[in-house]
Amino acid sequence: MSVNETENSRWRRRKESRPGEIIEAALELFVANGFSATRLDEVAKLAGVSKGTVYLYFDSKEDLFRAVVQQIIIPEIEKAEQKAAQFQGSQRDLLMMLMMTWWNIIGKTRLAGIPKLMISEAANFPELAEFYLEKVVSRARNIIKKGIAVGIQTGEFKPSDPVITTRLLMAPMLFAVIWEKSLAPYDQEKYDLDDYLELHLSTFFEGISTNNV
Amino acid sequence: MSVNETENSRWRRRKESRPGEIIEAALELFVANGFSATRLDEVAKLAGVSKGTVYLYFDSKEDLFRAVVQQIIIPEIEKAEQKAAQFQGSQRDLLMMLMMTWWNIIGKTRLAGIPKLMISEAANFPELAEFYLEKVVSRARNIIKKGIAVGIQTGEFKPSDPVITTRLLMAPMLFAVIWEKSLAPYDQEKYDLDDYLELHLSTFFEGISTNNV
């Protein structure tokens, strides 16, 4: 029985809180099992409702996923945009701060399941891919790209293509997260993720920085 | 009608060539659509046989996938092992050669679909994950790890954990390939993969190399 059904009556009408509870249940199962493998019956059960109720609030499974991203991921992007806009300091420090924030909020939490899910299921769900790219990826990318571009302008970083440099900064972090959610559980060879992250960031910034600090 | 059925009879017995033709058809569809989304009916159709014939030569869909990896990927690993063993030159040049080989044979061919598939489907097919890690990943990793370890020993590279350094060398390449096979088709922001690769390799080796060349 769900936590929310404390009365002994069979059910209660809770129009305001149902959508949020369904989104929370969906998030939990989507990040754990992916999009396809998540059963709407299971989402409903975890949210303490029937599958019919899910369809009362969301048009489709894809619509439910979009709502999850909207509620859970987009607010984090907005926070990051604000942090970046207000930041005082070198572009290296700004980018380090953004990477650590991403790592703490997404990389090492259950939210890491979202990038993993998108990579895995994009080919089978093109509309989700487009949605995610527009609302999440391009926005996140722009924050970083700006830091790189400003750093190049001010002479803090060597000249390079900011598009490619942004991707090279993110790639090892995204790959690590995706690996953890896919093959890592079966991998005999273990390694320390924090050491990995540290070595990546230090060599990356060493590689792109000029020496006139 | 399949290329192989030139007679007007309904079918011919071709015990020797069927398995290879089924493997080729399976490879084609697995790399294009992934493991789950590939229908055995489609594989059979592409190979010019019925689904029953697929089961005559392979025990299951997973068994067919293992046969694909065995036939297509393992020989490439063996070649790389030989190339590395015979190599004369700096460890940097060895690793560059291995990375370019990987890029030319896997990264920019249809075989790029295999790492993408494994990342996407590992969670749902643990036995495939274990097989792939043991037969492919760990073997490929060892070739690179050895180059890094030797380079550290000889003073060509700075001291570091070879396990982590190996992963940092591969991660941006694997991520790029996985991105191409997932979200890239829907991504507005384009970039040049060769430029990406070049910037990665040059900054990576700059980052890990000592200056006493």
Add this chain to the structure above:
DNA sequence: TATTACTAACTGACTAGTCAGTTAGTAATA
């Protein structure tokens, strides 16, 4: 050399199971 008996490669229809989405009816609430 022609016929026939036999083997095994191959087919295609079928089964059992899965799951997103639908809907008729019920019970909570205003």
Add this chain to the structure above:
DNA sequence: TATTACTAACTGACTAGTCAGTTAGTAATA
């Protein structure tokens, strides 16, 4: 009492794997 949030049983489309039956090819025999 009227409205509507919610349930639970249902549908229909999909697919891995099975298996009874068919046919190509071959070897033995007339």
